[in-house]
Amino acid sequence: MNVSLEKLAENYHNVLKRIHHAAEQAGRDPMDVKLVAVTKYVDDSVVRSLYQLGCRNFGENRPQVLWEKADKLSDCDISWHMIGHLQTNKVKRSLPMIYLLHAGDSLKLLNAVNREANAKGVVADVLCEVNISGDGSKHGFSPDSMADSLTEISQMQNVRVKGLMAMASLTGGTERAGEDFEKLRRLRDQLQQVVPDNVSLSELSMGMSGDFEQAIDHGATLVRVGSVLYQ
Numbered sequence: 001m002n003v004s005l006e007k008l009a010e011n012y013h014n015v016l017k018r019i020h021h022a023a024e025q026a027g028r029d030p031m032d033v034k035l036v037a038v039t040k041y042v043d044d045s046v047v048r049s050l051y052q053l054g055c056r057n058f059g060e061n062r063p064q065v066l067w068e069k070a071d072k073l074s075d076c077d078i079s080w081h082m083i084g085h086l087q088t089n090k091v092k093r094s095l096p097m098i099y100l101l102h103a104g105d106s107l108k109l110l111n112a113v114n115r116e117a118n119a120k121g122v123v124a125d126v127l128c129e130v131n132i133s134g135d136g137s138k139h140g141f142s143p144d145s146m147a148d149s150l151t152e153i154s155q156m157q158n159v160r161v162k163g164l165m166a167m168a169s170l171t172g173g174t175e176r177a178g179e180d181f182e183k184l185r186r187l188r189d190q191l192q193q194v195v196p197d198n199v200s201l202s203e204l205s206m207g208m209s210g211d212f213e214q215a216i217d218h219g220a221t222l223v224r225v226g227s228v229l230y231q
């Protein structure tokens with residue numbers, strides 16, 4: 001996507017304004033909602049422009065692209081969010097660049113993250129991706145298995161769970177999306193009662209360009225917004 005600097009600035013400030021407004025409408029503190037600017041549509045020069053506008057949290061969904069961008073922008077103080085599926089064989093190279101792994105979608109992956117974090121002497125912050133809509137992405141924990149899985153993940157010394165992530169159904173429009181967001185929030189509230197004390201589920205990563213305001217209304221703390229920034 002090609003976007004002028006003027007337009008990018010206008011879009012960025014507009015999204016921030018909309019986030020602020022949606023939080024206030026929901027009776028929430030706007031500071032509790034963070035914009036993760038999704039950069040999969042643009043090259044590193046556009047990411048740098050957003051950085052210069054003040055954006056610090058960026059999301060990529062492909063590991064190789066994350067490596068390239070993180071490398072080209074290594075002089076910037078960026079928090080990179082991995083929002084797409086991470087194959088276990090890419091954990092080693094990706095982990096040092098990732099501030100928060102949103103797509104913690106299986107025990108196999110999280111075990112690999114735990115091993116690698118242990119080897120590096122770090123603790124990896126992750127969200128567990130929940131397959132809330134039942135359609136679209138085949139990645140993620142089923143809502144029914146999440147409690148047992150969290151108990152297992154809580155025993156991984158070098159993985160720290162911060163919350164849940166989900167993609168809304170691709171069909172059914174914003175109404176269906178709202179239902180999915182509410183499902184994720186309810187699941188989080190239920191799980192919080194039963195999970196071990198060292199598991200915090202304070203973060204909810206949900207909402208994209210078409211529905212981030214709704215997601216905020218349902219409790220999102222991280223909204224992953226891409227396309228509206230570059231239109």
Ligand SMILES: *Cc1c(COP(=O)(O)O)cnc(C)c1O
Nearest residue numbers: 038061083208209224225226227
């Ligand atoms: C692309 C992507 C987004 C952003 O979607 P937009 O509709 O462009 O805002 C959010 N989350 C994930 C996981 C993505 O892959």
